[in-house]
Amino acid sequence: MARLPNLTRDNVPTEFLEAFDEVTAESGGVITGGPGSITINSPEMARRRAYLTNYLRFESTFPKKIQELAIIVTARAMDCQYVWNAHAPAARNQGVSDDLVDAIRDKKTLPNLTADEAAIISYATEFFQTHKVSTPTFNSALGNLVASIWWR
Structure with missing residues (x-):
């Protein structure tokens, strides 16, 4: 209610x-x-x-696939069923593999990841587990994500 x-x-x-x-x-x-x-x-x-x-x-110029991946990783970390249900299909439609979506949902070992997938998942996982992000993780995200889309 x-x-x-x-x-x-x-x-x-x-x-x-x-x-x-x-x-x-x-x-x-x-x-x-x-x-x-x-x-x-x-x-x-x-x-x-x-x-x-x-x-x-x-x-936003941020790639939709990575946007949706970030959303479902966050939804799973926060156990937010509403957001998960709203965005898991969108993540699949944007090219996140079924194996990856299922592994995130089930908290299982992740399949092989592309560099941008690994960067966003590492960043989010570290943030939600430690409430901060290390310099190497930040730099990986910066190199794999932000630098490639910033000025589009």
Whole structure:
């Protein structure tokens, strides 16, 4: 059961209706699940979050395959079933192998990885286990990921 009630247009103060309408129009109606169901309780924050989310999803030059891989690694580390269910199919569609998605899901030995896959998985794993990232891991991620996409 949700701790916060689903916000509907009838519950929104007049000064926030424009932001509420913009966010809910984009999602197709009242938001009842996922992070949007929380942020919509502050329609202006939800609007600003939507701008960032849309940039990251649709305009960023970061490769979609690596984006989705980072999302599912994070979802698994945080045991976030909602995010996992939303993004595991997208990761597969973007070229993350079934074997890799399944190994992440099941916390099994990973199959052979490309350099960019290894960099993002090492970075995320180290961060979630130690709450910091070592210089070698950072440098690997920088060399394998950021340098190749930064100025596209």
